[in-house]
Amino acid sequence: MTARLTHVDLFAGVGGFTLGFEATGRYRTALMADSDYSAALTFKRNRPQARYWPKDLSKVAVDELLGTAELEPEEIDVLTAGPPCQGLSKVGARLLDDPRNQLLKHTAELIGATRPKLAIIENVPSLWWDEHSELFAELSDALDREGYDLDMQVLEAWRFGVPQLRRRLFILATREDIEHRSTKRFPEGRELDRFTARDLIRAAENGEPLYPPGLSVEEAIGDLPTIPAGGGKEAMAYDGEPTSDYQRARRGDTDILFNHRARAHSAAMLKKMEMIAEGGRNQELADEQRLRSADGEYFSQAYARLHRHGIAQTITTYFQNPGSGRFIHYRDLRALSVREAARFQSFDDDFMFTGKFEQQMRHVGNAVPVLLAEHLAEHCAAILTGERSGENDLVANGPGSR
Ligand SMILES: C[S@@+](CC[C@H](N)C(=O)[O-])C[C@H]1O[C@@H](n2cnc3c(N)ncnc32)[C@H](O)[C@@H]1O
Incomplete structure (x- = not known):
């Protein structure tokens, strides 16, 4: 060797x-x-x-x-x-x-x-x-x-x-x-630039999702159990089989699902989030429905919902805050769980995030x-x-x- x-x-x-x-x-x-x-x-x-x-x-x-x-x-x-x-x-x-x-x-x-x-x-x-x-x-x-x-x-x-x-x-x-x-200065990724990120997002927002060149949101996290806002556990069982090679690779031999926990939202926030369609965002709501800051401005990029056939945007350390990007789950009414964010960051499921919830978010988003x-x-x-x-x-x- x-x-x-x-x-x-x-x-x-x-x-x-x-x-x-x-x-x-x-x-x-x-x-x-x-x-x-x-x-x-x-x-x-x-x-x-x-x-x-x-x-x-x-x-x-x-x-x-x-x-x-x-x-x-x-x-x-x-x-x-x-x-x-x-x-x-x-x-x-x-x-x-x-x-x-x-x-x-x-x-x-x-x-x-x-x-x-x-x-x-x-x-x-x-x-x-x-x-x-x-x-x-x-x-x-x-x-x-x-x-x-x-x-x-x-x-x-x-x-x-x-x-x-x-x-x-x-x-x-x-x-x-x-x-x-x-001979290469950097590793070469897959040459699949038929679509730009903007194309993908726009298409998803228009309800005509293009199949992304990489892996879709659903291929990445679609096998993880439905949980409510404020629900999930630090350790639980999977409730179904993996449906993509990516999910299979991340699961490996693990039979315990760690860190599939999502933060709670207020009733008012849940109501707002419910109005945002899959792939949609705050900006597309009627004027009177839009979420606004204290000075009356609405947030154009915030409160966006993932589309199952779209691709996830950058996971930051704020992924549990729907107001900070496109972090609302495509199916469930809540922000992403720690495990879902970890999947988007390509951590294997057997890697356990310990510590407080805020620390887990920081660790996943920073990686x-x-x-x-x-x-x-x-x-x-x-x-x-x-x-x-x-x-x-x-x-x-x-x-x-x-
Ligand atoms: C962008 S993150 C690095 C993420 C890491 N490369 C990974 O893949 O998980 C920046 C890191 O710098 C650390 N850091 C900030 N100030 C530091 C300091 N003065 N000394 C050592 N680490 C520091 C933070 O705790 C944080 O983990």
Whole structure:
């Protein structure tokens, strides 16, 4: 057996990156680190053998990091990092001076000092845009000074078997002395751009859903039991068989359904949600029916309902709030359950989210989709070894496959 590659995951959350790297069978994750204890506890509950360092990385010196990982400089093959993006995200205030954004610079310093062969930094695409270009330039200058060549690409999760329209920026930093043994700079997702996301949503809203190029909402979550708002349990039984390859793959051998719990809504909210048809949204209601903010404005993008044949939109940390996006279940009168959101993020069903409800939401919404991470991990292995395992050949796999 060939030796496994060494991986370190910084700002690891509940381990979207790590689970994808693990799924390839080609890596040993020497260390995960994050300041969120509840994320560390969740991961350790699922993988008791993992070395997870619950630590504020802004205060970490390189010696301490390498010492905890029991590694020397240059021993890491791939370092992944998902520094927080709240200050940058399009959702919420964009604050360039958010101290969390300084973590990007510190990430570059940690990369420079630990000297992994490859590093992947994940962030929101707006890091690359106008008002953030200064921050992006600082990051790329810092990595350049540390002796790294950079490639950037916005990857769309749905092209990689993830049932979701999530777009994220990935920065691939390659140490100057490492020769790329793959001809591709980034993994290539399925080329299925017959429809844009907008086409899909518009078609679903017009009641003429196009079959999405990736996996539909129903293929992703249609087998999960009907539960009322405020209902469901942390552990329950499935009540039917899986009906798609994707559902079968996520279930694996699990016979307990974890985290299928949805938040309660007020009677007034339930009444409003009832008026929104499958695939519809607040904006389409008659003027007097629309949900409005305190100043009388109605929310055009909010209070939207999924369509069973549509594709899920980005799962954020607010997916239990119908006012924050298209998070109303297509069939049940409620926002998505934690397990449904986890399905859209391509976590396997045996991965259990522990902690409080709010923590579970944060952990699911923050994660890198596991299947996308798996493709990135395969790609990094191909860069370093020149070999692909072939398991991730998206062209050969039809929609609905892993
Ligand atoms: C976008 S999430 C990363 C998600 C992760 N890559 C995954 O796939 O689950 C950002 C993470 O940064 C962590 N974080 C924020 N500030 C931190 C700090 N100062 N030190 C360490 N971790 C921090 C948060 O707790 C959060 O888990």
